[in-house]
Amino acid sequence: METVTAAGLTRRFGTLTAVQPLTLDLPAGKVIGLVGPNGSGKSTLIRMLMGLIRPSAGAATVLDEPISAPERYLGRVGALVENPAFVPGLSGRANLTSLARLRGLPNARVDAVLQTVGLTGRDREPVKRYSLGMKQRLGIAAALLPDPALLILDEPTNGLDPSGIVEIRSLLAQLATAGRTVLVSSHLLSEIEAICEHLVVIRFGELLYSGPITGLLSAAGQHVDLRAEHDADTDRLVQAIRAHGWQVTGSTAGAVRVSAGAQDAAPINRAAHAAGITLRELSVAQDSLEDVFLAMTGDTEQQLMAARATAAGRGAL
Numbered sequence: 001m002e003t004v005t006a007a008g009l010t011r012r013f014g015t016l017t018a019v020q021p022l023t024l025d026l027p028a029g030k031v032i033g034l035v036g037p038n039g040s041g042k043s044t045l046i047r048m049l050m051g052l053i054r055p056s057a058g059a060a061t062v063l064d065e066p067i068s069a070p071e072r073y074l075g076r077v078g079a080l081v082e083n084p085a086f087v088p089g090l091s092g093r094a095n096l097t098s099l100a101r102l103r104g105l106p107n108a109r110v111d112a113v114l115q116t117v118g119l120t121g122r123d124r125e126p127v128k129r130y131s132l133g134m135k136q137r138l139g140i141a142a143a144l145l146p147d148p149a150l151l152i153l154d155e156p157t158n159g160l161d162p163s164g165i166v167e168i169r170s171l172l173a174q175l176a177t178a179g180r181t182v183l184v185s186s187h188l189l190s191e192i193e194a195i196c197e198h199l200v201v202i203r204f205g206e207l208l209y210s211g212p213i214t215g216l217l218s219a220a221g222q223h224v225d226l227r228a229e230h231d232a233d234t235d236r237l238v239q240a241i242r243a244h245g246w247q248v249t250g251s252t253a254g255a256v257r258v259s260a261g262a263q264d265a266a267p268i269n270r271a272a273h274a275a276g277i278t279l280r281e282l283s284v285a286q287d288s289l290e291d292v293f294l295a296m297t298g299d300t301e302q303q304l305m306a307a308r309a310t311a312a313g314r315g316a317l
């Protein structure tokens with residue numbers, strides 16, 4: 001069963017195409033990561049799925065209903081899309097209770113969601129005394145009130161400190177139980193890759209990948225990281241490596257990353273030596289998913305952003 005389907009779903013803002021024609025199916029009952037750098041169209045996609053904005057073209061369904069009729073499915077969707085507005089002077093519990101009452105939900109849901117997000121015990125304190133992480137958990141609690149089949153969280157870790165990120169991450173991993181689908185967006189893959197079974201990757205409105213995370217991992221190879229004794233030798237090291245037919249996938253002052261495996265380590269060392277460069281570091285590592293994406297785009301994120309800014313300046317998007 002699919003939770004979300006999209007066919008040619010597109011959204012333009014003036015000359016900018018924030019979401020390019022997008023076709024995908026998102027499976028039910030999984031944690032799905034929606035990943036892309038800032039400005040990639042994640043929020044725009046989520047807002048279309050929530051019926052907050054209309055697509056410029058194409059169609060989509062959420063929980064088997066068309067997004068042109070959001071009233072048919074929004075009762076079964078919980079969302080944390082913008083910073084939730086809580087009354088700061090009221091306790092977390094009082095805020096949730098009034099939200100539950102507004103939506104005609106039984107009070108028992110308040111206890112259930114407080115328990116789920118781990119706020120029981122702090123629930124009678126005013127929200128203004130909550131940390132950012134606690135406020136975010138309260139926002140997730142509010143989204144969980146209707147016991148939704150689909151929970152949508154737009155950048156739930158944004159602005160949190162590392163311990164807050166860990167808290168939210170472990171909470172998210174528990175939320176896809178009981179058949180619920182969780183769609184969580186982030187501009188940082190590393191933040192959510194551990195908890196997602198399915199990944200949707202968009203970059204500047206374009207879908208790069210939608211499928212099981214395992215599919216991407218199996219495409220991941222190895223790389224060799226090198227560091228020259230002297231930073232000034234970096235360019236020469238890159239040339240020497242390329243001259244032997246290896247692909248250099250990244251280089252900064254002093255450090256060079258080569259797409260190669262363990263069997264290449266000694267030959268790479270010899271190639272550097274032959275070019276008169278002593279290495280002070282040489283290590284073989286498994287590609288991360290981030291490496292796989294960079295290989296997919298063939299560009300760094302900064303290069304892509306610069307290209308987009310230039311194109312936007314020309315009004316070409």
Ligand SMILES: Nc1ncnc2c1ncn2[C@@H]1O[C@H](COP(=O)(O)OP(=O)(O)OP(=O)(O)O)[C@@H](O)[C@H]1O
Nearest residue numbers: 013016018036037038039040041042043044045187
């Ligand atoms: N209402 C709007 N009017 C004009 N342009 C918009 C509007 N909303 C979004 N955009 C533009 O659409 C593009 C995609 O924005 P969107 O917020 O969907 O990206 P995002 O991936 O969610 O990024 P972020 O994490 O920064 O929110 C951006 O270039 C943004 O400036």
